[in-house]
Amino acid sequence: MGYRFLSDVTSADIALKVEGRTKSDLFKSAAIAVMKVQIDDSKLSNRLKKEISLSCKNLDCLLFRFLNEIIFLKDSERFVFGKINLKIVENRDGYALSAIVHGETISGKHKQMVDVKGVSLHKFNVRKYRGKYYATIVLDV
Amino acid sequence: MEFKKIDDLMWEIDKDFKKGMNVPIRILATKSMLDSMDKQVFDQAANVASLPGIVKHMYVMPDGHSGYGSPIGGVAAFDIDDGGVISPGMIGFDISCSVRLILTNLEEKDVKPKIKEIVDKLFRKIPSGVGAVGNVEMSDEKIREMLMYGAKWAVDNGYGWKEDLSRIELNGVARYADGAKVSQKAKVRGRNQLGTLGSGNHYLEIEVIKDENIYDKPIAERLGLFSNQVVILFHTGSRGLGHQIASDYLEKFNSIMKSRYNIIVNDRELAAVPFNSEDGQDYYGAMGSAVNFAFASHQVITQRVREVFSEVFKKSPDSLGMNVLFHVAHNRATLERHEVDGKIRNLLVHRKGATASYYPGREEIPEPYRDYGLPVLVGGSMETASYLLLGSEGSRETFCSTVHGAGRVLSRAEAKRRYKGEKIKEAMIKRGIYIDATSLGGLAEEAGSAYKNVSEVVDVVDKLGISKKIVKMLPIGNIKG
Numbered sequence: 001m002g003y004r005f006l007s008d009v010t011s012a013d014i015a016l017k018v019e020g021r022t023k024s025d026l027f028k029s030a031a032i033a034v035m036k037v038q039i040d041d042s043k044l045s046n047r048l049k050k051e052i053s054l055s056c057k058n059l060d061c062l063l064f065r066f067l068n069e070i071i072f073l074k075d076s077e078r079f080v081f082g083k084i085n086l087k088i089v090e091n092r093d094g095y096a097l098s099a100i101v102h103g104e105t106i107s108g109k110h111k112q113m114v115d116v117k118g119v120s121l122h123k124f125n126v127r128k129y130r131g132k133y134y135a136t137i138v139l140d141v
Numbered sequence: 142m143e144f145k146k147i148d149d150l151m152w153e154i155d156k157d158f159k160k161g162m163n164v165p166i167r168i169l170a171t172k173s174m175l176d177s178m179d180k181q182v183f184d185q186a187a188n189v190a191s192l193p194g195i196v197k198h199m200y201v202m203p204d205g206h207s208g209y210g211s212p213i214g215g216v217a218a219f220d221i222d223d224g225g226v227i228s229p230g231m232i233g234f235d236i237s238c239s240v241r242l243i244l245t246n247l248e249e250k251d252v253k254p255k256i257k258e259i260v261d262k263l264f265r266k267i268p269s270g271v272g273a274v275g276n277v278e279m280s281d282e283k284i285r286e287m288l289m290y291g292a293k294w295a296v297d298n299g300y301g302w303k304e305d306l307s308r309i310e311l312n313g314v315a316r317y318a319d320g321a322k323v324s325q326k327a328k329v330r331g332r333n334q335l336g337t338l339g340s341g342n343h344y345l346e347i348e349v350i351k352d353e354n355i356y357d358k359p360i361a362e363r364l365g366l367f368s369n370q371v372v373i374l375f376h377t378g379s380r381g382l383g384h385q386i387a388s389d390y391l392e393k394f395n396s397i398m399k400s401r402y403n404i405i406v407n408d409r410e411l412a413a414v415p416f417n418s419e420d421g422q423d424y425y426g427a428m429g430s431a432v433n434f435a436f437a438s439h440q441v442i443t444q445r446v447r448e449v450f451s452e453v454f455k456k457s458p459d460s461l462g463m464n465v466l467f468h469v470a471h472n473r474a475t476l477e478r479h480e481v482d483g484k485i486r487n488l489l490v491h492r493k494g495a496t497a498s499y500y501p502g503r504e505e506i507p508e509p510y511r512d513y514g515l516p517v518l519v520g521g522s523m524e525t526a527s528y529l530l531l532g533s534e535g536s537r538e539t540f541c542s543t544v545h546g547a548g549r550v551l552s553r554a555e556a557k558r559r560y561k562g563e564k565i566k567e568a569m570i571k572r573g574i575y576i577d578a579t580s581l582g583g584l585a586e587e588a589g590s591a592y593k594n595v596s597e598v599v600d601v602v603d604k605l606g607i608s609k610k611i612v613k614m615l616p617i618g619n620i621k622g
Contacts, residue, residue: 005554012208075330075381078272106272112580115271115340118234118384122209122410140234
């Protein structure tokens with residue numbers, strides 16, 4: 001499970017293909033990918049935690065909102081993380097996500113890569129294929 | 142795919158290329174540039190050409206490369222009196238991403254011995270990189286005023302000079318801004334980031350105008366430019382605030398465009414609503430607020446640049462001649478009047494990774510430059526060159542639009558595979574460009590070889606008479622997020 005970069009979708013921004021055995025796996029991998037694009041997480045401690053709760057009518061929209069929330073945490077509280085516990089449940093209105101992310105505030109000890117500023121909807125999709133979940137994501141950097 | 146040759150530097154893709162296209166695509170490029178453009182560019186341009194109300198042609202500039210939604214280097218104009226739309230994805234997430242040029246009366250020989258001190262001080266004073274936090278205290282009231290009055294707010298609050306205002310597009314204030322249409326989340330992201338540079342392709346450069354790179358001496362002189370002059374050019378936008386606004390409205394427009402306006406798009410990133418609708422006006426007001434944020438943020442950075450030069454040279458910024466020459470955006474939609482099929486129409490011109498290039502006399506040009514044509518600033522990649530051009534008559538073809546930069550040829554992933562940040566830094570220092578960067582990985586993604594040759598790109602619009610070359614500027618110092 002994990003992610004890889006795609007070089008034939010966009011040259012200006014960063015395109016990723018993410019996969020997971022389950023919906024939760026997929027979302028976790030996508031979140032970690034968004035972090036790793038920005039920061040080398042090898043020196044990241046997990047001493048702080050934040051909770052994220054979201055819901056939406058379909059998985060596409062849930063992932064879009066979830067990744068935007070992570071970017072918001074980075075910009076508003078300078079919070080980055082390397083560990084994540086996450087649960088997705090299906091309900092009458094669609095899907096609900098609850099996550100706890102473990103990390104810390106960005107400081108000089110973290111090696112920086114590139115700042116992710118937004119999640120685009122270009123080619124954005126979540127799909128299930130032969131029992132696994134896949135997502136294509138284009139990040140604006 | 143078939144390209145019809147209109148001219149040696151202009152090519153057309155017919156409406157039959159993709160189902161649903163309302164207008165053909167016109168690409169400004171040499172044959173070899175056209176051949177090397179990645180194929181996603183044409184597909185993305187076709188999606189824009191299918192949006193409601195688009196007139197004449199969808200244009201791709203010579204620096205065109207694939208982005209999301211629209212290609213970067215895309216220009217599309219929509220007739221607002223005939224159902225024309227506003228589309229956040231056709232403007233770009235970094236609303237009002239802009240380039241500003243500040244002059245000095247210093248020469249290369251004055252600055253070169255102190256370049257390390259200047260770059261290090263600028264790097265410390267102008268926050269950059271992932272999660273950078275600015276050094277301007279912002280209350281809710283201040284944010285409200287800043288989103289309304291842009292550069293004017295900044296000047297009133299001690300960031301920059303009154304004279305700066307007439308040397309900024311729109312005279313530094315988007316009067317159509319409506320802060321009430323900006324979400325609290327966007328304001329929170331903006332609060333932390335006023336006066337920060339960002340990362341990716343954003344940078345600040347100390348540059349030199351060599352005698353052989355002045356293409357029009359009389360005009361250059363009248364603009365205050367001279368041989369061996371040192372200038373400062375920087376590239377940044379509306380940071381997280383603009384991105385949050387674009388994301389908020391992108392999600393909203395996707396959920397309402399079909400039910401309220403019966404609009405269907407090929408790519409969700411191009412979600413759009415009629416400009417003359419409540420939703421369209423809401424986004425226009427929010428976009429204007431991001432434009433004002435970018436103006437204010439550039440004022441704060443201008444102030445820091447003036448402080449650093451003043452400290453290093455022990456003279457006031459005024460006596461160092463540190464005037465703003467100009468400030469232009471390359472991600473914005475602007476209401477303009479243009480002639481289409483013999484009729485003057487009210488158009489919302491979307492430029493994504495494209496700069497306005499108004500020909501002399503147009504009312505959009507701030508007064509000091511109205512007789513010259515709009516000053517156009519083209520930032521190359523960080524280690525190559527930048528240009529100052531002036532808008533000229535040929536821009537009537539392209540809704541007064543031109544290039545914005547070099548344009549990528551390699552994706553970020555590919556650039557990172559090929560280059561190492563440390564090596565690039567070493568090579569730049571060897572070539573006489575002193576650099577400080579937050580991220581070496583980011584440096585590799587922005588390597589000069591990942592971009593087209595900016596001089597070839599600029600030559601296309603110069604030869605087409607869209608924008609005239611005035612000077613080329615070469616870097617001697619660079620800071621990058």
